[in-house]
Amino acid sequence: MEELRSVLVTVRLKPENRKRLEDALGDIKAVFCAPEDRETIASCIQEVDAAILNSDADAQILSGKNLKWIHCCHAGLEKTMRPEIFERNIILTSSSGRSAPALAEHAFMFMLALTYDIPRLMRAKDERTWIAGREYSTRTGMFEKTVGILGLGKTGKEVAALAKGFHMKVLAWRRGAEPAENVDRLYSADRGEGFDEILRSSDYVVLCVELNDKTWHMINAGTLGLMKETAFLINMGRGALIDEPVLVQALQSGRIAGAGLDTFEKEPLPSDSPLWNLPNVILTPHTTPMLPDREERMLDYVLKNLEAYRTGGTFVNRLTVRDMYSHYRPDR
Numbered sequence: 001m002e003e004l005r006s007v008l009v010t011v012r013l014k015p016e017n018r019k020r021l022e023d024a025l026g027d028i029k030a031v032f033c034a035p036e037d038r039e040t041i042a043s044c045i046q047e048v049d050a051a052i053l054n055s056d057a058d059a060q061i062l063s064g065k066n067l068k069w070i071h072c073c074h075a076g077l078e079k080t081m082r083p084e085i086f087e088r089n090i091i092l093t094s095s096s097g098r099s100a101p102a103l104a105e106h107a108f109m110f111m112l113a114l115t116y117d118i119p120r121l122m123r124a125k126d127e128r129t130w131i132a133g134r135e136y137s138t139r140t141g142m143f144e145k146t147v148g149i150l151g152l153g154k155t156g157k158e159v160a161a162l163a164k165g166f167h168m169k170v171l172a173w174r175r176g177a178e179p180a181e182n183v184d185r186l187y188s189a190d191r192g193e194g195f196d197e198i199l200r201s202s203d204y205v206v207l208c209v210e211l212n213d214k215t216w217h218m219i220n221a222g223t224l225g226l227m228k229e230t231a232f233l234i235n236m237g238r239g240a241l242i243d244e245p246v247l248v249q250a251l252q253s254g255r256i257a258g259a260g261l262d263t264f265e266k267e268p269l270p271s272d273s274p275l276w277n278l279p280n281v282i283l284t285p286h287t288t289p290m291l292p293d294r295e296e297r298m299l300d301y302v303l304k305n306l307e308a309y310r311t312g313g314t315f316v317n318r319l320t321v322r323d324m325y326s327h328y329r330p331d332r
């Protein structure tokens with residue numbers, strides 16, 4: 001692998017973390033700038049061998065003729081994964097996993113809030129209504145229920161670990177077939193297995209899978225039809241994993257009991273979306289409280305991949321053509 005001589009860095013770092021990166025780069029020339037500093041980026045992008053980016057790689061970044069490695073310091077690179085990256089053999093990596101424990105907590109916030117019908121309790125509080133009747137008191141908790149996790153990356157594994165703390169049965173589906181901790185039954189795409197049985201069996205279906213051409217609209221009329229009427233759908237992945245109008249119909253008709261949604265097909269969620277008015281839906285604006293050390297965790301992935309580049313080692317969170325997402329349009 002050719003030696004790196006220069007790198008563009010558009011990540012805002014605390015002074016101590018910038019020093020960590022500078023020390024790791026050593027003799028490699030680094031150009032630091034803000035992600036919105038298009039003039040500086042334009043002045044150096046044709047010279048640098050690598051780019052460590054705060055956001056996605058856009059057309060300006062990809063105009064760099066010498067790029068050998070791009071690292072995007074976040075998760076979900078569907079806006080970056082253009083065919084030319086793989087055609088040019090550019091190594092593409094991410095910091096997916098930097099917020100995994102917080103995202104898992106977020107999923108459980110949705111699960112608990114839907115289980116205990118927090119929206120209804122808040123409405124009753126506003127109305128000063130005491131809802132101690134049988135309709136509410138006969139609800140059942142999460143103890144020994146089944147959670148199905150679609151996507152067993154870093155966030156999915158954290159969800160599985162939390163679920164075991166709640167004494168839940170854990171089913172999971174992912175691409176690879178290697179064994180996983182805290183999972184009672186694993187289904188693998190590489191073994192030719194789907195996730196239909198997970199949908200049929202689960203009281204909670206949690207989406208932690210990456211968005212690509214195979215997972216686009218994986219939750220649709222057919223798959224929603226397999227879920228229990230008492231089940232809840234939780235989306236901690238990307239909005240386009242779900243066929244949104246179909247989900248609205250399922251929620252309105254009672255086909256499933258409710259949903260906790262952090263991401264949407266169009267963001268910000270339009271004010272005329274029916275999702276705003278559904279009483280069995282909890283929405284968050286594609287944001288999760290940060291971990292105290294999120295920046296350090298993000299930088300750890302950069303440093304591991306820098307070392308992998310230098311030594312010919314294994315890259316962490318390397319994306320391949322299998323991860324391609326063709327439905328993204330920059331004008332959306």
